[in-house]
Amino acid sequence: MLYLPFPKFNLPGIFIIKIAFVLIALSMSAKVLSQSAKQLKGHIEIEADLIAYVLKGYSLHAGYQKNSFRYDAGVFGIDVPKTFSKNDNFTERTKGFGFKIDYVGPEAKGWFVGAETDYSSVRATYTKNSHVEKGNELGIGMRGGYRFLFGKSTNENRGFYITPWIGIDKVFTTSRIVFDEADYKHQLLRIFPTVHAGWRF
Numbered sequence: 001m002l003y004l005p006f007p008k009f010n011l012p013g014i015f016i017i018k019i020a021f022v023l024i025a026l027s028m029s030a031k032v033l034s035q036s037a038k039q040l041k042g043h044i045e046i047e048a049d050l051i052a053y054v055l056k057g058y059s060l061h062a063g064y065q066k067n068s069f070r071y072d073a074g075v076f077g078i079d080v081p082k083t084f085s086k087n088d089n090f091t092e093r094t095k096g097f098g099f100k101i102d103y104v105g106p107e108a109k110g111w112f113v114g115a116e117t118d119y120s121s122v123r124a125t126y127t128k129n130s131h132v133e134k135g136n137e138l139g140i141g142m143r144g145g146y147r148f149l150f151g152k153s154t155n156e157n158r159g160f161y162i163t164p165w166i167g168i169d170k171v172f173t174t175s176r177i178v179f180d181e182a183d184y185k186h187q188l189l190r191i192f193p194t195v196h197a198g199w200r201f
Contacts, residue, residue: 042066043108043156047163047198052078057095061196065108072100076118086185089127096120098139104147108200109157113144116167124177124184135177139190141169151200158200166193 042064049059061074077095085092098118105112118139125132145165149157169190177184 043158044201045070045161045198046201047161047196049076049194049196051194052076055079055081057093059196061198063198065104068103068106068108070100070102070104070108070112070114072102074098074100076120086187087124089182090184091125091127093123094120094137096137100143102143107153107157109147109149111144111146112165114142116141116143116169118169119174122177124179126179126181129181131179131181133177133179133184134175135173135186136175137187138172138174139169140172141167141190143167149200161198161200163196163198164194165196166191168192 043066045061045063045065047061047063049061052059055078057076057078059074059076061072063070063072065071075095075097077093080092080094082088082091096119098116100114100116102112102114116139120137120139122135122137123132124134143165145163148162149159150161151157151159167190169192171187171190173186176186
């Protein structure tokens with residue numbers, strides 16, 4: 001299954017509401033996160049995948065960067081667009097959690113490269129009779145991208161940042177989806193380009 005970065009969708013009102021909720025939550029927790037980052041002698045980052053919200057889903061990630069490495073844990077969920085699926089007679093929704101480790105350099109900006117893994121559940125619906133089956137997948141791969149930090153260097157680049165990146169994962173099916181009515185195809189390789197936006201404390 002191939003996910004492409006910028007499908008042409010009209011942004012629904014619910015997308016704006018979700019983004020507003022995330023921003024409000026960040027502003028309310030900013031002081032606590034800043035104090036925690038100082039105690040850990042590193043930087044805490046909170047970010048979201050903007051494309052996930054366009055695809056009627058959600059995304060929230062917490063990162064910790066110290067020295068030249070950054071560690072990330074997050075949750076996600078999307079409705080898979082039919083354009084990007086091999087299964088024409090199905091609708092699919094995937095949700096799960098994942099972990100990442102990246103080499104970002106001592107300043108944590110510019111080009112980076114890392115490894116990632118995620119575990120997700122897939123809910124497939126056969127559109128002709130609404131039959132639903134579920135399965136699970138494990139993804140392991142690498143990712144790379146570029147970190148645009150808009151904070152001042154005198155303040156250790158704290159503040160807003162944007163990270164476009166692309167991941168390439170080998171997908172292992174841990175629980176297969178089987179329909180008697182039609183053949184459901186499992187993905188073997190996942191190419192996932194996207195854009196994350198967040199705040200660095």
